[in-house]
Amino acid sequence: MLKRTTLFSQHQRLGARLVDFGGWEMPVQYSGILDEHQCVRRHAGLFDIAHMGQVAVSGPKAEPFLQALLTNDVGRLQIGQGQYTLMCLPDGGVVDDLYLYRLEQDHYWLVINASRVEPDLVWMRGRQQESNWGDGVTVRDESGTWGAVAIQGPRCREVLERALGRWNGERIVELSKNRIATGTFDGHPLRVACTGYTGEDGFEVMAPHAALPVLWENFLAQGTDAGIKPCGLGARDSLRLEACYPLYGHELSETISPVEAGLGFFVAWKKGSFTGAEALRAQKAEGAPRKIIAIKMVAGSAPPRGGYKVWSTGPASRPIGELTSGGVSPTLGTGIGLALVERASVEIGGPVGVEIRGKRYGAEVVKKPFYRKPV
Amino acid sequence: MSNVPDGLKYAKSHEWVKVEGGAAVVGITDHAQHELTDVVFVELPPLGASVKAGAPCAVVESVKTASDIYSPVTGVVRAVNPALTGNPALVNSDPYGEGWFFRVELASADEVAGLLSSDSYRAQIGG
Numbered sequence: 001m002l003k004r005t006t007l008f009s010q011h012q013r014l015g016a017r018l019v020d021f022g023g024w025e026m027p028v029q030y031s032g033i034l035d036e037h038q039c040v041r042r043h044a045g046l047f048d049i050a051h052m053g054q055v056a057v058s059g060p061k062a063e064p065f066l067q068a069l070l071t072n073d074v075g076r077l078q079i080g081q082g083q084y085t086l087m088c089l090p091d092g093g094v095v096d097d098l099y100l101y102r103l104e105q106d107h108y109w110l111v112i113n114a115s116r117v118e119p120d121l122v123w124m125r126g127r128q129q130e131s132n133w134g135d136g137v138t139v140r141d142e143s144g145t146w147g148a149v150a151i152q153g154p155r156c157r158e159v160l161e162r163a164l165g166r167w168n169g170e171r172i173v174e175l176s177k178n179r180i181a182t183g184t185f186d187g188h189p190l191r192v193a194c195t196g197y198t199g200e201d202g203f204e205v206m207a208p209h210a211a212l213p214v215l216w217e218n219f220l221a222q223g224t225d226a227g228i229k230p231c232g233l234g235a236r237d238s239l240r241l242e243a244c245y246p247l248y249g250h251e252l253s254e255t256i257s258p259v260e261a262g263l264g265f266f267v268a269w270k271k272g273s274f275t276g277a278e279a280l281r282a283q284k285a286e287g288a289p290r291k292i293i294a295i296k297m298v299a300g301s302a303p304p305r306g307g308y309k310v311w312s313t314g315p316a317s318r319p320i321g322e323l324t325s326g327g328v329s330p331t332l333g334t335g336i337g338l339a340l341v342e343r344a345s346v347e348i349g350g351p352v353g354v355e356i357r358g359k360r361y362g363a364e365v366v367k368k369p370f371y372r373k374p375v
Numbered sequence: 376m377s378n379v380p381d382g383l384k385y386a387k388s389h390e391w392v393k394v395e396g397g398a399a400v401v402g403i404t405d406h407a408q409h410e411l412t413d414v415v416f417v418e419l420p421p422l423g424a425s426v427k428a429g430a431p432c433a434v435v436e437s438v439k440t441a442s443d444i445y446s447p448v449t450g451v452v453r454a455v456n457p458a459l460t461g462n463p464a465l466v467n468s469d470p471y472g473e474g475w476f477f478r479v480e481l482a483s484a485d486e487v488a489g490l491l492s493s494d495s496y497r498a499q500i501g502g
Contacts, residue, residue, distance in 0.1 A: 017412075033438040034413045234412075234439055300460070302416050303436050328415040328438060335416075357418075357434065357441075 005050035005147060006209045010216055014230050022115040024051040026233055033234035037330045040198050040239055041371075043227030044155045046219050047236055049204065050147030050212055053117035055110040055124075061136025062106050069127055069275060070100065071258060073268035077102040082178050082193055084266055087120065088276030092257035092283060095123045097248055099195060099204075101180045109191075111204070113248045117143055127275065147209045151219055151228075152202030152239075154373075159223035160203060163215075164192065175203070186214055197236065199243030199371050241336065242329050244294055244369035250306060250324040251292050251338055259283040260340070261292050262368065291343045292324065294368045295352060297335030301361040303328045304337040304354045311353035311360060312345050320345040323354065331371050335363075377406035377500060380471055384487055385496035386447035388429075391471065394487055399448050402475040403435065403466065406500045411437045414466040419455040419477055426452060426479060428486060433476055435466065448486055450479040 002025035011018065016027035027048065029036060039045050057066060066074045072085035082101040086094055096116040101109040112120050124139050151159060161173040167183025172192050175181055180193040188211035196202030207215055220228060237247070246252045251261050258267055259280055267280055297304060304326035312320050321341030329336040337354070346352060346365050353360040379385070384392040389407035393400045408414065416436035426432045426446035433444040455477045458465055465474040481487070491499065 028439070029412060032413055238438060302418055302434070302441075305441065328436075330438075 003051070005048055006212050007048045007050060007149075007216055010213060011048065011230075016230070016232060019233070021051070021233055024114060026051060027230070029232040029234045030230045033232070033238060034330050036229060036231040036235035037238050039227065039229045040153045040200055040231060040235060041331060042154065043229070044151060044153035044159055044223055045198070045229055045231035045235065046216065046223070047150040047152065047231050048212075048216070049150050050209060051114040052143075052148060053110075053112035053114060053120065054142045054146040054148070054206065055112060055121070056107070056140040056142050057110065057124075057137065058107045058140075059135070059137045060106055061133050062108055065128065065131075065133050065137040066100065066108060067271065067274065068131065069124065071267040071274060071276065071280070072100070073271050074100065074102075074108075075271070076268075079104060080180055082180050082195060086252075086258050086263065086266060087123065088258070088274075088280065089254060090275055090279065092259065092276045092279035093254040094248070094252045094256065094258060094261075095254065096120050097246060097252055097263075099193070101191075101193060103180070103182065103191075111148070111206075116248060117141070145208055146206055147212050148204050148206040149212060149216055149219070150196060150202060150204045151223075152196045152198040152200045153228075154201060155223075155226035155228075156200070156202050159219060159226050159228055160192070162222040163218050164190075186211065190215075197243075197245055198239040199245075199369065200239075200373055237325075238327055238330060241325055241327060241338070242331055242369065242371035244338065246292075246338075247325060251340075256290075256292075256340065257283060257288065260288045260290050287343060289343060290321065290340055292338050292340055293346055294366050294370060295337050295339055295354070295363040296332070296366045296370070297337075297354065298362040298364070299334050301335055301354075301363075302356045303335040304356065304361075304363070306337075308337075309355040310339045310341055311355060313351045313353055317353065320352070329370055336370050337363075377404065377409060378471070379404065379406070379493050379497045379500075381493045383471070383493060384447070384490035385493065386445065386490055387499065388445045388447075390445060390447045392447050392487060392490060394481075394484075397481055397484065398453065399450070399479050399481055399487065400475050401447060401477055401479060402470055403444060404496070405470050408467050408470045408474070411435055411442060413438050414463045417459045417463045417466065417476070419459065420452045422452055422455065424452045426450060444476065446479070447490055448479055449482045451482075452477050453480045454478040
């Protein structure tokens with residue numbers, strides 16, 4: 001039996017096409033992936049992300065515990081701030097990528113991938129016991145209590161302003177990137193974080209599961225003038241691919257490190273020890289043999305897909321890696337992809353070949369991301 | 376509800392066939408285009424290719440995935456729809472018209488009789 005979020009009846013009523021996504025029955029699209037993608041780029045889109053994991057870490061030793069567990073510098077986080085970070089294995093492979101928020105001095109909140117809730121908790125509790133943090137740290141899985149929706153796109157702030165107004169004298173709509181505000185809505189506690197996974201200005205709104213349907217309906221009702229539409233996992237994937245955000249299980253995994261994935265910016269090299277530090281520092285110093293690159297197909301080719309082989313070009317042409325994600329970019333109108341390849345074999349602007357159904361198609365290595373929002 | 380025009384023949388694998396003399400025009404059904412969602416690329420068989428009933432002969436790519444298309448008939452490909460290269464979305468907007476795939480010179484006219492009628496195909500897709 002697939003799990004359903006509390007927004008399931010909303011999805012049915014909106015005519016969503018539902019799919020099995022890691023054990024969850026989730027909407028892949030409503031009006032269509034291309035239409036929803038463009039709606040987020042031009043107006044605003046609303047996403048059900050209530051399947052994602054939510055974990056509370058608290059206690060007087062919460063900060064040093066997280067500092068030893070995660071790659072980014074937890075010490076830099078002020079109350080009301082969040083950061084993208086990674087949780088690594090000793091060899092540098094990734095247990096999960098996640099968002100970490102500091103809600104209070106000793107109270108942190110982690111938003112983790114739906115497919116990784118169990119492995120993450122096992123890993124965190126293992127680290128907790130191994131290092132004997134004792135009563136200094138509590139790790140609580142809050143996924144059964146808290147869920148979230150995301151509202152993304154250039155017009156999301158006007159929808160947020162109408163739907164939520166202000167809390168504690170603070171205008172939610174003025175939140176800057178990576179800030180989180182807490183308050184109440186319709187009698188429910190609510191947290192609004194200015195983050196997202198689409199490359200647009202956007203917010204992730206966390207609330208108890210029971211509050212999500214009212215919140216969802218309210219965003220859609222208040223967002224009509226702004227052209228808001230419900231958006232599914234299909235558009236979420238094409239939007240994140242254009243923005244070159246990694247997807248766990250594709251660009252990141254237990255066998256792909258943050259250095260290989262090009263996420264060194266989210267590793268705090270100068271902070272003290274943390275799990276994976278030695279391996280990652282060695283990869284950085286010596287240069288990892290593989291890296292994730294962005295490729296753009298020559299116009300008119302079939303779209304590239306995850307798993308397709310990437311070839312070097314020229315007389316000594318040979319396979320150099322494979323696509324981790326791929327598809328057609330609705331913004332560029334051509335096939336795009338991310339690929340894990342031998343680092344020494346490619347450079348920006350250089351040609352590569354992509355094998356599609358036994359035939360080789362031309363592609364160009366390009367600078368990430370494919371899409372950057374206009375300033 | 377999907378559009379299933381009368382006067383065409385249908386394959387269980389969701390292709391339609393329109394017989395014109397000794398040739399058959401082939402495309403995919405309204406039901407199929409709806410299931411595939413936004414079509415972004417179509418790979419057609421080369422002119423002169425021999426296609427066999429029930430064997431894959433083309434590929435339709437939607438935003439999410441690539442799907443094989445099976446030839447409903449046996450014969451030789453004598454024409455392919457050039458408009459699909461520049462505008463694959465014709466498959467979504469006009470599956471029985473401008474979104475046609477290819478034309479086959481039939482090896483045997485009898486083969487078409489074994490395909491589904493519009494009523495049988497309607498029953499297969501549940502309405």
